[in-house]
Amino acid sequence: MTPVRALGRSLDWENGPVRLTVREIFHNVVNLENQEGLRYSFISDPSSYQPRSALVVSLPPTCQGESLVIDLSETPPEFSPFLPSCKPLKKWIPVVEDWIQYLIDNDLNLALSYIENESLASLIGLGPGKTPSGDDLLAGYITGLHWLDAGEACRVCGDVLPHISLTDWFSQNMIADACQAKVSKVVLDLCHALSLSHSSELYTSVRKIASTGHTSGESWLAGFGFALFSHFFREGRYDEVYEGNSR
Incomplete structure (x- = not known):
C-alpha cells in the first residue's frame, strides 16, 4: 500500500484499495489512471477538486508510469462532484x-x-x-x-x-x-x-x-x-x- 496523507476526497473516489498508474505530473496536480482507464487525481488545493480527486498534504514523489495502490477508505469525503439542484436567474x-x-x-x-x-x-x-x-x-x-x-x-x-x-x-x-x-x-x-x-x-x-x-x-x-x-x-x-x- 502506498502511504498518502489525504485531508479529504471526492464522494466518488473508490472505497477500498485501488491500483493506479501515474499518467501526468504537474506542480499542483498528479493525474493517475485505474485499470479501467478512469482518471484519478491528487490535488494540493481544495479549489481544484474534481471527480475522483483527493486533497493531499503534499503531492507524493512519483514518476510517470509508476504503479501505486491507494486506500482512502478512512479519508472523509469532502466534495460531491454532482451538479446542484439550483437553477440560473x-x-x-x-x-x-x-x-x-x-x-x-x-x-x-x-x-x-x-x-x-x-x-x-x-x-x-x-x-x-x-x-x-x-x-x-x-x-x-x-x-x-x-x-x-x-x-x-x-x-x-x-x-x-x-x-x-x-x-x-x-x-x-x-x-x-x-x-x-x-x-x-x-x-x-x-x-x-x-x-x-x-x-x-x-x-x-x-x-x-x-x-x-x-x-x-x-x-x-x-x-x-x-x-x-x-x-x-x-x-x-x-x-x-x-x-x-x-x-
Missing part, C-alpha cells in the same frame, strides 16, 4: 450570451453549426491542445444540458460516448464525467453563482474558468452557455419558477 441572460459570442469571435462557427445540427460527435478531438476546443465545448454543452434537462443530456451522451476514443485520455474522462453530471468545484461554484443575484460571485467563477488553459476554459463556457441559452432561456422556462430564485 433570468438576469444573467446577457452574460450567458457573451460566452456564446466567443465562438463567433474566434472563428468557431463550424463548432457551433455541429451543435445546432446535432452532429455532436464531430466535435470530439476538434482543434489543437491537450484538451481540444471541440472536447471542451462538448463537455460544457453536456454539462449545461444535464443541469437543465437530464433527458436531453442522456440522449446526447448516447450519441457521443461511442466515439470518445477518437480523442485523448484526459478528454475522454472529461466528456464521460460530463455525461454522468459530474463536474469540478469551479463549475459547481459557477452554477451556484448563476442562481444568485450577486454579480461578484458570478464574475469570480467565470474568470477562474476562462483562465483555464489556452482556450479550454472559454470553449467550455461557450458550450455551457449555448446549452443554457438554447434549452432554458430561449424557451422562457425561467419565468415558470426561477424569476425570483435569488438569495
Whole structure:
C-alpha cells in the first residue's frame, strides 16, 4: 500500500484499495489512471477538486508510469462532484450570451453549426491542445444540458460516448464525467453563482474558468452557455419558477 496523507476526497473516489498508474505530473496536480482507464487525481488545493480527486498534504514523489495502490477508505469525503439542484436567474441572460459570442469571435462557427445540427460527435478531438476546443465545448454543452434537462443530456451522451476514443485520455474522462453530471468545484461554484443575484460571485467563477488553459476554459463556457441559452432561456422556462430564485 502506498502511504498518502489525504485531508479529504471526492464522494466518488473508490472505497477500498485501488491500483493506479501515474499518467501526468504537474506542480499542483498528479493525474493517475485505474485499470479501467478512469482518471484519478491528487490535488494540493481544495479549489481544484474534481471527480475522483483527493486533497493531499503534499503531492507524493512519483514518476510517470509508476504503479501505486491507494486506500482512502478512512479519508472523509469532502466534495460531491454532482451538479446542484439550483437553477440560473433570468438576469444573467446577457452574460450567458457573451460566452456564446466567443465562438463567433474566434472563428468557431463550424463548432457551433455541429451543435445546432446535432452532429455532436464531430466535435470530439476538434482543434489543437491537450484538451481540444471541440472536447471542451462538448463537455460544457453536456454539462449545461444535464443541469437543465437530464433527458436531453442522456440522449446526447448516447450519441457521443461511442466515439470518445477518437480523442485523448484526459478528454475522454472529461466528456464521460460530463455525461454522468459530474463536474469540478469551479463549475459547481459557477452554477451556484448563476442562481444568485450577486454579480461578484458570478464574475469570480467565470474568470477562474476562462483562465483555464489556452482556450479550454472559454470553449467550455461557450458550450455551457449555448446549452443554457438554447434549452432554458430561449424557451422562457425561467419565468415558470426561477424569476425570483435569488438569495
